[in-house]
Amino acid sequence: xxxxxxxxxxxxxxxxxxxxxxxxxxxxxxxxxxxxxxxxxxxxxxxxxxxxxxxxxxxxxxxxxxxxxxxxxxxxxxxxxxxxxxxxxxxxxxxxxxxxxxxxxxxxxxxxxxxxxxxxxxxxxxxxxxxxxxxxxxxxxxxxxxxxxxxxxxxxxxxxxxxxxxxxxxxxxxxxxxxxxxxxxxxxxxxxxxxxxxxxxxxxxxxxxxxxxxxxxxxxxxxxxxxxxxxxxxxxxxxxxxxxxxxxxxxxxxxxxxxxxxxxxxxxxxxxxxxxxxxxxxxxxxxxxxxxxxxxxxxxxxxxxxxxxxxxxxxxxxxxxxxxxxxxxxxxxxxxxxxxxxxxxxxxxxxxxxxxxxxxxxxxxxxxxxxxxxxxxxxxxxxxxxxxxxxxxxxxxxxxxxxxxxxxxxxxxxxxxxxxxxxxxxxxxxxxxxxxxxxxxxxxxxxxxxxxxxxxxxxxxxxxxxxxxxxxxxxxxxxxxxxx
Amino acid sequence: xxxxxxxxxxxxxxxxxxxxxxxxxxxxxxxxxxxxxxxxxxxxxxxxxxxxxxxxxxxxxxxxxxxxxxxxxxxxxxxxxxxxxxxxxxxxxxx
Numbered sequence: 151x152x153x154x155x156x157x158x159x160x161x162x163x164x165x166x167x168x169x170x171x172x173x174x175x176x177x178x179x180x181x182x183x184x185x186x187x188x189x190x191x192x193x194x195x196x197x198x199x200x201x202x203x204x205x206x207x208x209x210x211x212x213x214x215x216x217x218x219x220x221x222x223x224x225x226x227x228x229x230x231x232x233x234x235x236x237x238x239x240x241x242x243x244x245x246x247x248x249x250x251x252x253x254x255x256x257x258x259x260x261x262x263x264x265x266x267x268x269x270x271x272x273x274x275x276x277x278x279x280x281x282x283x284x285x286x287x288x289x290x291x292x293x294x295x296x297x298x299x300x301x302x303x304x305x306x307x308x309x310x311x312x313x314x315x316x317x318x319x320x321x322x323x324x325x326x327x328x329x330x331x332x333x334x335x336x337x338x339x340x341x342x343x344x345x346x347x348x349x350x351x352x353x354x355x356x357x358x359x360x361x362x363x364x365x366x367x368x369x370x371x372x373x374x375x376x377x378x379x380x381x382x383x384x385x386x387x388x389x390x391x392x393x394x395x396x397x398x399x400x401x402x403x404x405x406x407x408x409x410x411x412x413x414x415x416x417x418x419x420x421x422x423x424x425x426x427x428x429x430x431x432x433x434x435x436x437x438x439x440x441x442x443x444x445x446x447x448x449x450x451x452x453x454x455x456x457x458x459x460x461x462x463x464x465x466x467x468x469x470x471x472x473x474x475x476x477x478x479x480x481x482x483x484x485x486x487x488x489x490x491x492x493x494x495x496x497x498x499x500x501x502x503x504x505x506x507x508x509x510x511x512x513x514x515x516x517x518x519x520x521x522x523x524x525x526x527x528x529x530x531x532x533x534x535x536x537x538x539x540x541x542x543x544x545x546x547x548x549x550x551x552x553x554x555x556x557x558x559x560x561x562x563x564x565x566x567x568x569x570x571x572x573x574x575x576x577x578x579x580x581x582x583x584x585x586x587x588x589x590x591x592x593x594x595x596x597x598x599x600x601x602x603x604x605x606x607x608x609x610x611x612x613x614x615x616x617x618x619x620x621x622x623x624x625x626x627x628x629x630x631x632x633x634x
Numbered sequence: 635x636x637x638x639x640x641x642x643x644x645x646x647x648x649x650x651x652x653x654x655x656x657x658x659x660x661x662x663x664x665x666x667x668x669x670x671x672x673x674x675x676x677x678x679x680x681x682x683x684x685x686x687x688x689x690x691x692x693x694x695x696x697x698x699x700x701x702x703x704x705x706x707x708x709x710x711x712x713x714x715x716x717x718x719x720x721x722x723x724x725x726x727x728x729x
Contacts, residue, residue: 252709346690359688388695389688457672468649475650477722482715489725490650498652506651510642510661511668513649527675529685534678536686569667585689610690 153178154315155631158224158372161318165212165223172205172212172223175318176267179225183269183316186634189297191289192311193270194230195238201225201269208265219264220379226261227317229308230271231278232363233352234258237268241354242286243276245500246480255352256384257321257363264379269317273307276502277471278328278356280304281574284565285504292561293336294632295600299558302332308366309336313632319367319376323353325360326459327553327578330590333366334553334603337592337629339620340366341373344611345585346391349384357466358389360459360582370591370621374398377613393611401614402621407441409619412546414449417577423556429594429602430552436626437550437619447546451538454531455580460572461515461528462583467505468512474500507568536584539607547615549607552577553590557600581607589616591624599630635670637662 153161153175164170180198187193208223228234231241233251235258240246254262261268275285283291283306291306293299294314301310305322309332312320322329324342333340341364348363355361365376378399383392413434418427434444476482476496483495501509515524542549554577564571581588586607593604604623608616642658642665653661707720716723 249713252705252712344690346692385697389690389692391690391692451678454675454678457674460668461672461675472650476715477724478710479713480715486725489727491652492725493650494652497650501651506657507661507664507668509649509651510645511665514637514645514665514669515672517645517648524669524672524675526685527680528672529687530680530683531675531678532686532689533683534680536689567667568664569671572668572671583689 154182156318157368158221158319159375161224162221172208172267173202175223176201176205176225176269179269179317186314187316189292189634190294190310190314190316191291192272192307192314192316193227194240194242194273194288194307196270197237197268201267204267208267211265220375221261222265223267225267225269225318227270227272227308227311227320228258228268229274229305229320229322231274231323231354232258232321233354234268234271238271239354240288241277242274242288243500243502243505244287244481245474247287249480251352253352256349256386257380258352260380270311272305272311272320275304275306275504277354277505278304278323278325279467279504279508281327281331281571282564283307284561285502287502290561293558294634295337296558296598298560299600300335300561302335302558304328305366306332309333309338309340312336312338312366312368314634319365319372321363322366323361323363324582325356325463326582327575329364329366330578330588330603330605331554331575333590334601335558337601338366338368339370339373339589339591340364341377341589341613342581342587343377343381343613344587346389347395347587347611347613348380349382349387349390351384351386355470357463358470359466360463370617370624371399371402373589374402374617396614398614398617401618403618404622406437406619406622409442409548409615410546411437411442411444412447412542412549413444414447414452414542414549414551416449416452417551421555422552425596426552426556426602430550430604433593433604433623434550437623440622440626442619447542449538449542451535452580455535455583456572456576458528458531458535459579459583460511461524462532464508464512465515465525466512468509468516471505471509476500504568532583535580539584539586543609547609548612548619551605551607553603553605557596557602577605586610587613587616589620591620592629593623593627595630635666635673637666637669
């Protein structure tokens with residue numbers, strides 16, 4: 151048995167039933183990393199010794215009959231913008247090339263308590279800004295289905311390592327589609343929870359009103375399992391929401407006869423690749439055949455979500471990234487004339503082009519004379535986009551759309567024109583604008599064999615419904631593994 | 635929307651970025667295209683629409699003001715590019 155090919159719930163069961171040890175599974179994943187990482191380049195940091203030590207600890211716990219967590223012994227990866235105590239956390243930026251946080255992000259802490267085993271920190275677009283992982287300072291991650299193509303972004307490393315079996319599961323973060331689009335491009339499952347469902351404490355901030363952490367997995371059951379472990383209020387994140395969260399694995403009943411699906415026309419118009427459109431509509435058909443009701447519906451303001459998103463996210467980023475000044479941590483320029491020049495020189499040498507571009511756009515949108523025209527206007531449009539969704543959810547339990555207008559594009563294909571790259575996010579950003587949960591699962595493959603992802607959007611805190619729908623849909627799709 | 639190189643340099647100063655001439659030139663083109671794209675927002679009448687800063691309604695999150703242990707100075711300072719005697723070192727600002 152190739153342990154590295156298994157899902158998290160399969161590994162959990164093997165270890166629980168003492169059919170395999172965590173050390174065996176962890177070694178299998180580490181050997182897989184040795185075999186394919188040169189080709190894929192998913193990781194900024196691989197934690198070989200630390201992972202084996204943690205696996206041994208879990209095995210000892212099990213041997214001594216101690217109670218263990220829900221993910222006991224399961225090897226995982228975290229996106230490199232989640233703080234891990236005394237472990238390099240770079241955000242794939244020169245600015246944080248040597249940063250070892252003195253504390254764990256809440257998600258890292260929670261997964262440690264669940265007895266998961268951290269095998270590495272996954273590559274990403276610098277500070278999560280990008281849709282292809284080409285903006286990493288360190289390396290360009292490749293798509294496991296075609297090494298000449300991008301894995302998507304910004305959580306490209308988190309998606310690629312799961313698709314290539316270099317981790318059993320991973321966490322990504324999603325500000326405008328950064329979990330969902332790479333999940334679609336790499337043929338895995340990715341969930342962006344409702345804003346506030348998962349603590350952002352220790353997640354290096356990009357746009358605080360949009361960022362959420364979520365699981366990236368090999369199947370929907372794993373997604374529910376991992377969400378169970380990371381969800382909940384955290385006193386260290388006052389935007390995390392206090393409420394009762396259900397056991398999401400119990401939601402996977404296989405029955406969708408009560409689910410009403412809306413299919414918004416605006417997501418299937420001009421610019422959406424035919425194969426993507428057909429595969430997504432095929433998925434809707436499969437759900438209808440399983441008893442769900444589906445109707446076409448309207449989200450007329452969708453096209454305004456993208457410009458609003460780029461104004462809001464860049465404005466918040468320009469403010470959040472002000473902290474990187476060469477004083478407290480990370481990179482500092484060698485030559486400078488005075489304190490102000492120390493800041494400016496450090497930032498100019500430490501940030502990559504895309505990060506500078508976003509900081510510039512955000513600073514512009516917040517600057518005097520333009521604040522009302524761009525930032526405030528975008529926030530008002532945000533209100534209208536949310537109302538659009540509220541109206542749709544009066545009639546429907548979930549909405550089904552493509553995740554991206556196309557399948558994975560070639561490395562270098564979109565790097566020359568930033569606006570073209572931004573347009574790749576057209577199907578995902580409105581979900582962040584409205585704070586909604588959405589899950590992406592593979593629903594087919596194009597003629598080149600590249601995965602196509604379907605997006606299922608839920609009501610606020612409607613994770614159980616979209617997981618249930620995705621879980622049933624998954625059974626109607628034949629999954630193809632990448633050939634590495 | 636025209637964004638001149640001078641405007642780019644002004645915004646860069648606000649953002650504490652030093653740009654070369656060619657960087658500023660490239661940015662003026664990129665920013666014109668991206669900000670121009672955002673001008674699409676003006677197609678919508680937003681008169682009287684309340685701006686949303688946050689998708690989920692939250693009010694002030696209060697908690698008890700309890701004393702809890704803080705991080706050790708050493709832990710915080712370990713990541714500083716330049717530190718001495720438990721302090722961050724920066725160029726002299728007061729003559």
